[in-house]
Amino acid sequence: MRIVKQTGILIAAFCLVSQVSVAGRSPEAAALLNALKSISGQYLLLGHQDATAYGIDWAAEPDRSDIKSTTGAYPAVHGWDVGHLEIGRNANLDNVSFSLMRDRIIEAYERGGINTISWHSTNPVNGESAWDTTRNSVKQILPGGKHHGKYNDYLNRLARFFKTLKTNDGTAIPIIFRPFHEHTGSWFWWGEAFCTPQEYQALWRYTVDYLRDKKGLANLLFAYSSSTIESEAHYLVRYPGDDYVDIMGFDEYCMGDEQAYTARMAKSLAILTAIAAERDKVAAITETGYEQIPNPHWFTQVLYPTIKDYPVAWVLLWRNAFNRPNHFYAPYPAHSAAEDFRNFYRLPAVRFEDGLAPLHIYQPTKP
Structure with missing residues (x-):
């Protein structure tokens, strides 16, 4: 990762990139996309799932996150999930x-943070969870399928929620939407073993067209x-096309063998960043972590050295x-990795939410 200490250089580079229009995008979404492209390889943003919704021994408290309690700053990227919204649940x-999610998304945006939303969707075919492995579910929710109307109902509920994500002045908050993730595995109903590449591509395109155009x-x-x-080849076999994708990423977790984790990460990062550069897409590590973080130096000695040379x-x-109690991936103040995480926060190329303002993430794109 190239470290640019002079903020002015970064801003100048961003101003050049920000002149590139992004068809069909709001000015704020276009500015976010262009800024992410400009910082890749110069800065690494840190994200955390549900960061301001709950943490170790607390939930739904204002102005709180485990990452902020540990470092003094919120994460730059706030991850959320809308699973169960599609079936009309309140949570x-x-x-x-x-x-609460709506409030926290708006708060993050108004502080300058970035929001990304995944979707562990209920299976429209049978009402089972995202982890249902019924074959041919995707085929049945595509146009002409028996459960296509049910899937449209799901999308309508998502659209209604997304449309409420606005500031007081009516600005629609840019959202990075990440549906049907980890599709190259076979643990979700949209996974590799349960639909053809063509069906997955059709589902993705239909979803984007419905939300973006309709x-x-x-x-x-x-x-x-x-x-x-x-x-x-494996990464791209289900790729829906450049017109339907803005960010390319992957999910990878450390499961105890740190050497194996770094090897998998390095292989995935090399492939991902090459593809993203060729297609002019943003590259990101969309999920990672080490449950309970048993290595107190994991962030500065494993995670960062593995990532730092790749433009994500x-x-x-x-x-x-x-x-x-044992399901956590970011340190809290009393955790043994807290000091290492603070050292990670202080690295010149790493940015949390308090370091986003100089990067002009939401500067509107000029006509």
Whole structure:
């Protein structure tokens, strides 16, 4: 990763990039996309799932996150999930109320933060969870399929929620939407073993067209996110096309063997960043982490050295569950990795939310 200490150089580079229009995007979404392109390879943004919704021994408290309690700053990227919104629930699958989520998304944006939303969708075919492995579900929700109308109902509920994500002056908050993730695995109903590449591509294109064109959600950017990247061909076999993707990423977790993790990460990053550069897309590590963080130096000695030489815009740590004591991926103040995480925060190329303002993330794109 190239470290640019002179902010003015970065801003000048951004101003050049910001002249590039992004068709069909709101000015704020276009500015975000162009800024992410400009900082990739110069700065690494840190993200955390459900960062301001809950944490270790707390939930739904104002002005709080485990990352802020540890470092004094919020994460730059705030991850959310709208699973269960599609079936009319008041809270998502991790018990975050959609009312609270809306408030926290708006607060993050107004502070200068970035919001990304994944979707662990209920299976429209049978009402089972995202982890249902019923074959041919995707085929049945495409146009002409038996459950296509149900899927449209799901999208309508998402669209209604997305349209409420606005500031007091009516500005639609740019959202990085990441549906149907980890599709190269076979643990979700949209996974590799349960639909053909053509069906997955059709589902993705239909979803984007419906939300972006039919529902007029010009504030959405779309992130295509696999599991471990085995090869360029495997990563792209279900790719829906450049007109339907803004960000390319992957999910990868450390499962105890740090050497194996860094090897998988390095292989995936090399492939991802080459593809993204060729297609003029933003590259990101859309989920990662080490559950419970047993290595107190994991952030500065494992995660950052693995990422630093690759041009990715952000890395998102998974959540700190308030109701599952051993399910957390970011340090809290009393954790043994807290000081190492503060050292990670201080690295010149790493940015949390308090370091975003000089990067002009939301500067409107000039005509």
